[in-house]
Amino acid sequence: MGSVLVIRRDLVEAMVAHARRDHPDEACGLLVGPEGAGRPERIIEMTNAKRSPTLYEFDPSEWLQVWKQMQAADEEPVVVYHSHTATEAYPSRSDIADAGHYAQFLPDPHYLLISTRDPNRHELRSYRIVDGEVTEEPVDVVESYMFAHTGLDDVPDCR
Amino acid sequence: MAVTVSIPTILRSHTDGAKSVDVSGGTLAEVIDNLDNQHSGLKSRLISNGSLHRFVNVYVNDEDVRFAGGLDASVADGDTVTILPAVAGGSTPAVAGVAGG
Numbered sequence: 001m002g003s004v005l006v007i008r009r010d011l012v013e014a015m016v017a018h019a020r021r022d023h024p025d026e027a028c029g030l031l032v033g034p035e036g037a038g039r040p041e042r043i044i045e046m047t048n049a050k051r052s053p054t055l056y057e058f059d060p061s062e063w064l065q066v067w068k069q070m071q072a073a074d075e076e077p078v079v080v081y082h083s084h085t086a087t088e089a090y091p092s093r094s095d096i097a098d099a100g101h102y103a104q105f106l107p108d109p110h111y112l113l114i115s116t117r118d119p120n121r122h123e124l125r126s127y128r129i130v131d132g133e134v135t136e137e138p139v140d141v142v143e144s145y146m147f148a149h150t151g152l153d154d155v156p157d158c159r
Numbered sequence: 160m161a162v163t164v165s166i167p168t169i170l171r172s173h174t175d176g177a178k179s180v181d182v183s184g185g186t187l188a189e190v191i192d193n194l195d196n197q198h199s200g201l202k203s204r205l206i207s208n209g210s211l212h213r214f215v216n217v218y219v220n221d222e223d224v225r226f227a228g229g230l231d232a233s234v235a236d237g238d239t240v241t242i243l244p245a246v247a248g249g250s251t252p253a254v255a256g257v258a259g260g
Binding site: 026028046050052054055056057058060061064065067076080082084085086087092093094095098101102105106107 | 215218223245
């Protein structure tokens with residue numbers, strides 16, 4: 001069963017800009033969308049509480065406020081993104097472990113990795129991480145979600 | 160005396176789908192015990208070896224309990240307890256195709 005991430009170009013550009021801006025520290029954040037739609041609509045850049053070139057963590061206090069705003073707006077996380085600043089855009093062992101912990105509480109998001117190791121060319125790749133297994137998925141960058149109702153209805157969810 | 164515990168999506172299978180549950184308790188530890196009594200299985204998702212899992216964030220109102228005494232944090236009538244996963248990772252050398260924890 002194939003999964004794909006359909007994502008609007010402005011969101012891709014915003015994530016890459018965030019990663020470039022925070023380089024050489026890892027950048028992290030969320031793309032959120034309407035509950036159940038499986039479609040990223042807006043970006044929420046998060047503060048990396050670790051402020052590190054090799055680690056990231058959502059600042060816990062900020063994450064709570066973001067979560068409450070999302071709940072109030074009937075939104076959910078669709079994509080969790082972060083950057084690798086010296087390695088490839090592939091989930092590390094700790095990324096995989098973290099996905100396992102996340103999945104105990106919230107439905108599996110798309111995990112999007114951006115690498116800023118090359119100053120001239122970024123790498124951007126997306127994955128599903130389920131039960132410790134990493135499956136890469138194509139990223140379909142679109143100008144708009146004109147046909148959104150035929151978009152991600154068949155994306156597997158853990159609901 | 161009621162504290163409202165906000166239940167994250169996946170854990171709602173323990174609460175028959177309820178997004179929040181009212182329980183009694185004067186400390187976070189008591190709240191979690193009472194929560195587990197009403198909805199079996201929740202405590203083990205939050206606590207191991209007597210302390211909160213390091214990969215879960217628990218808040219009383221707007222405060223991360225790590226700064227308020229952890230499981231000994233006081234809770235009062237009308238407080239809200241929120242449970243969220245800690246979202247973190249790191250770029251240890253990538254290992255393609257290996258199942259992790």
